[in-house]
Each structure stands twice: as structure tokens, then as C-alpha cells.
Amino acid sequence: MGTEPLPTGFIGRDGTGRFARGNRLARGNPNNRRAQQIRNSIIEAISPEGMAAAAKKLLAQAQGGDRAAFAELADRACGKPVPSSVEERVSRIEDRLGLTGADDDD
Numbered sequence: 001m002g003t004e005p006l007p008t009g010f011i012g013r014d015g016t017g018r019f020a021r022g023n024r025l026a027r028g029n030p031n032n033r034r035a036q037q038i039r040n041s042i043i044e045a046i047s048p049e050g051m052a053a054a055a056k057k058l059l060a061q062a063q064g065g066d067r068a069a070f071a072e073l074a075d076r077a078c079g080k081p082v083p084s085s086v087e088e089r090v091s092r093i094e095d096r097l098g099l100t101g102a103d104d105d106d
Helices: 030-045 048-063 067-078 086-097
Strands: none
Touching: 048 067
């Protein structure tokens, strides 16, 4: 299996364009495979109780004035802030459509 010689002109794909047997690149990224193994190990090591304890510690740090802990807690609990407000986005859309100032009474 995999030790037979490759045909002359082998480009690593079959007639339909899929990876063919013997194509070494079809195995995937070995670094990605290793990273996934590490992520799986971390997930297996963490219990719901452990996460609750870590969250309580993060909360205590935030309540103690740790700005980084507060930012992390807020991002995880509420989501990261949106870069622009709805009013700014609507204004940009109106500018693009040429609607700016059409109904202004100021």
C-alpha cells in the first residue's frame, strides 16, 4: 500500500480532479493536525466545574479593579463591541446613496 511506483507524469490528481492515491499533499497540514490534538487535550481536561471556578476567579479579579480581567469578562459575557454604531452605518449608507441632507430641516 503506497509503495508501488507512481506513473510517469503523475500530477497527484485523478481524472475528476480529486487527490489520487499516492499524492503526499492530500494528507493535510501536519501542524493543523497537531494543533487539533492539543485543543482536544485541553477540552478533555476542562470540566464544567473547572470553568465555573475560573469564571468566578476572573469575576473576582475584575471586581478588584483588574481592567484586563474586566475586558475579558465583558467580551465573553456580552460579546466584543461593534466597531461603529448603527447611526454611523446608516449615515454612511445614506452618503453612498446620495440621500444625505435630503430631509434635513436644520
